Amino acid sequence: MQIAAIVGGGNVLTGDDVSARSVDWLSAAGCRAGAIVRPASTDELAAVMRACHGAHQPVVTHGGLTGLVHGAEAEPSEVVISLERMTTIEDIDPIGNTLTVQAGAPLQKVQEAAEGAGRQFALDLGARGSCTIGGNIATNAGGIRVIRYGMMRQQVLGLEAVLADGTVVSSMNRMLKNNAGFDLKQLFIGSEGTLGIVTRAVLQLRPPTSDVQTALVACPSFEAVTGLLAHMGQALGGNLAAFEAMWQSHYRLLTEQSGRHTPPLATDAPFYVILESLGTDAESHAALFSKALEAALEQQLIEDAVVAHSASQRQGIWDIREDIEGLIQTLAPLFTFDVSLPIAEMERYVAKVEAAITHDWPDGRMVTFGHLGDGNLHLSVSVGSHADETRHAVEAHVYSPLAELGGSVSAEHGIGLEKRAYLSISRTPEEIALMHTLKQAMDPLGLLNRHKVLAPAAG
Template identity: 45%
Template sequence: MRGDAIPARNNADWSSLSPQPPAILVRPTSTEDVAHVLRICSEAGMPVVPQGGLTGVSGGARPVAGCVALSMERFVGVENIDEAASTMTVRAGTPLEVVQKAAAERGLYFPLDLGARGSCAIGGNVSTNAGGNRVIRYGMTRDLVLGMEVVLPDGTVLTNLNKMLKNNTGYDLRQIFVGAEGTLGVVTRLVLRLFPQPVSTLAAVCGVADYGRVLALLAGARKRLGPSLSAFEVMWADYWEVAARRVPNVRDPLEGDHPFHVLVELQGSDEDIDGQRFQSWIEAEFEAGTVTDAALSQSLADVAAFWGSRDAASEFIQVLGPHLSFDISLSVGDMDAYAAACRDRLAARIDGCQAMFYGHIADGNMHIIAWVPGAPKQPDTEVYDVIYGLVREYGGSVSAEHGIGLTKKNYLSYSRSEPELALMRTIKRALDPGNIMNPGKVFDMPATGESRS
């Protein structure tokens, strides 16, 4: 497709960056199609921007001027579910929710879960190394990928659809492409690791008086719930005020105000034993003074309602208007101190700036929403400088699970050393000497003859 025939949706992703129409849109249906497109583009020196579900928020799938947008929206389908090996072979354009449902229909479970599950593509999840709600138990997306087929920039097809958990045969090449954001090639097919479907799912929302008790609650959950602990989500009071009291259809299961609300989830294999163990743990935390108030789920509907408060962030555009979203990692013990410092610095530097904090705290991931109410344009550069500058001071990561793309590349050096960045460029140069794959994303490549330091 060219010109006006290209749908507007392919001009941008969910980032706040302005749309950029591609020169050409292609929608392959086979690996051979992808290889053919890349071979032609490599010979012509034409940039290629891979696109999945276009739900990324860092600009990784936003076209660059004069590029070919290579959309995987027709490259979909579950090819195989191997129950004995607990694996699924799937095409990269398949929506995450389709993967989840296909596993569930066979009594299995694919644990990666995001708010955009109905729209995001599994290939995009792999290319950004998505995290989601249950990293504490199952790990990041890279921990769920056993095998991969990828097309290199020159059209070479690299196929290793490995189903084995143990395979130490030289370099683990799949991990080069996980999290590479389409800068090294196009992921086309994947072998995903599956797990037994949980027999029971229980959740509690706890009111906690201070961050020290939040950490004590986390320690108790890890000790008493063990590997059944599947989520530990922390919401500061500023977040809870908006999520539970201003977003429609979200109910507050607790009475009164609490400095912190913590959502704890257990996924187990014995409904009776799991329920008793979960309740006895909560009771012990009450007796220890760790928890001030708590609501325990009595049904799966309660579990879903509890998660509604955590997922309410997707509705904040309706409540807050335009705002900026951030995804960072920090040492778990530093998070409350970071939040206090960040709130103060934003207010001091930017008149009227407000911020709220929440996230998957147990795996070190904090989300931040910052905004100036009623501002005709949000002060993005100033906010980025404060938030990422503090991340550097605290020795954290400027991106926990949303990738670098365009919006964070100027801050990548805050979290990665120059030798690391130099090695990344060396890998990029080796696999994509023409710099056609998603150019300008993650980091800039020096032009021929320029210093590579």
């Protein structure tokens, strides 16, 4: 077998070694691919892709398998390319603030290496221990600090990818500025492995922040929430790092209703916000944060607040926001959604979707939280069934109103297979046609993550 000669026989998995692998942490479904190939280097991967290209063999790329849109699913006729052996951190440049890494390295490994060099890597998300840098790039991961540092796209200075025909495109730029020709790396960021396989990257490191200030606040209205966002952005300047909103439904469910968390604030406010600021000089940063909160109280943007005075108090606040297990336990069967829309429209949108859900399912429930500062909401909907047709009915209620609002059916999770049918809600026919043009130009045989993101072209 040609591929075994490239990567070594032990790195071509078949049979039970394939099916024993879960490709979806939510469903725990096993991998159905014909084989799993584990190259050790860009050169090996390029040789594998040349062989696959010659044989018209479609492939599916696997990173940390923490995706949420079925982007890792493979059919028996497909071969999985796993980056699990390409995890080396190749270089750290503390002067240029860069870290060079193979794409299979877990996010947490990169974070720790940056910290070891007196710097930080800005992307952070719950799956940090499993998700890989390549997956973060391919899906343009978001997370909890986007309002300050941007998404994964903003952390990538340089990138190397292998194209469908095995060509290695190496754009390993290390500077903040480089306008020498088209910025090709952008093609591979967020295109979910459909245009190339990311093999290495140069990541931007940031100065460390030594002081964190966290508060949970209660807001009397949605207008107060948006006023608070503007106020804190101005008062904290470049330090504001998180602005996470919870509708009363979400806060109440995970505190008094589930009994999983003691509510730090009474549960009768319509909105709650977790504010977090990352600063340097501890004393002056704490004073700045207090002053900003006091001004917000005076302006009646908030009606109550609790500031974390220890790491455990901070964690206690975040635990409410991040308790996905609690959501599942109390609402299952449930459907979860990841949408974005203009912030000013959020209150009306949430009310509209909730009304549509409870109209069709009188016992249905919907709770809402999200990265409000980023325009990103996560909706959790429970209507008593997990059937596919029920899901589609709920999806229609969640996604349809986004069209006229200019919203997105995927803020940060991507399209994969799950949202492919809804892409046209967020993108015009001309945009989708241009996506097909790019796919056709870069992968004319349709070998890379086929049928993900884009439906097969008509005709």
